[in-house]
Amino acid sequence: MLDKKQLITIKGTRDGLTLFIDEVCSYDLVVNELHATIVESSPKENEPVVSVKVQLGNRFLTEQQKKELTDIITKDHRFIVESIESSVIRREEALRWKEHSDIQAVSRVIRSGQVLEVTGDLLLIGDVNPGGKVVATGNIYIMGNLHGIAHAGSIGDRQAFIAASFMKPNQLRIADYISRAPDYEADGVYMECGLVDEEQDKIVIDRLQVLSHKRQVLSGFERRMQNG
Known part of the structure; x- marks a missing residue:
């Protein structure tokens, strides 16, 4: 049986964590895996708050979707979202x-x-x-x-x-x-x-x-x- 593809990859840096999100899978799958990933990676209560950068690659998210991801990462966890970056912009921009x-x-x-x-x-x-x-x-x-x-x-x-x-x-x-x-x-x-x-x-x-x-x-x- 093939291993399940990892949709979210976490890389630790000197300044915090960077989350690389798969740019091909559906947004719903991203949300589901993000919940589990954040719970597993959340710092303990006595550890400092960790800064998180989110890299979307060639995925475009609406402002509402960005807010949803931010809420998942920060709610009840010792994370703050520093930035959500994408290589894609709207045609108007x-x-x-x-x-x-x-x-x-x-x-x-x-x-x-x-x-x-x-x-x-x-x-x-x-x-x-x-x-x-x-x-x-x-x-x-x-x-x-x-x-x-x-x-x-x-x-x-x-x-x-x-x-x-x-x-x-x-x-x-x-x-x-x-x-x-x-x-x-x-x-x-x-x-x-x-x-x-x-x-x-x-x-x-x-x-x-x-x-x-x-x-x-x-x-x-x-x-x-x-x-x-």
Whole structure:
């Protein structure tokens, strides 16, 4: 007779336990086996509370199902659930992620009083004149002169950056950081970028070459450009 397949595997770590749940079997079977597994593994009353991470693999659970698993693990047992992680997300979430990671390529000059705002990264082939403004939820790449205002990471991404062929802005903004014109050389700088230096707690200007070291997302930008 074949051995019964183990649906839940427990791995102990320095920080607690990780529960690996079979991603193929029915949810009802998971619930049934989880009850038995938790009872067998529950710490004694004199032992400390144990942190548990749940790994679902390629299984998607609703919020109600996650709550049910959490209740099983924590109820009457000395466990706390630190996280429930899955490799699967809803289509709507995937589309939102794609929207915010896309590159919007625009070829135009942003003149005084004009505002160009995009979701994702902005690749502007053209200048931003004094009084013009460009805004992106991601990074900003300007193949031209930046004399106006540029705001990257507009919904709070402090890892965003601004790069320009020639940089002499009225103002740079990254997330909630603001850096004004007096912070820059009077004559402007060529092939430079602005990014948040968390140690200095401000926006700094540096050579474009530092981006490959300080912002790993740049390699993703290169791949997306190559792949269209």
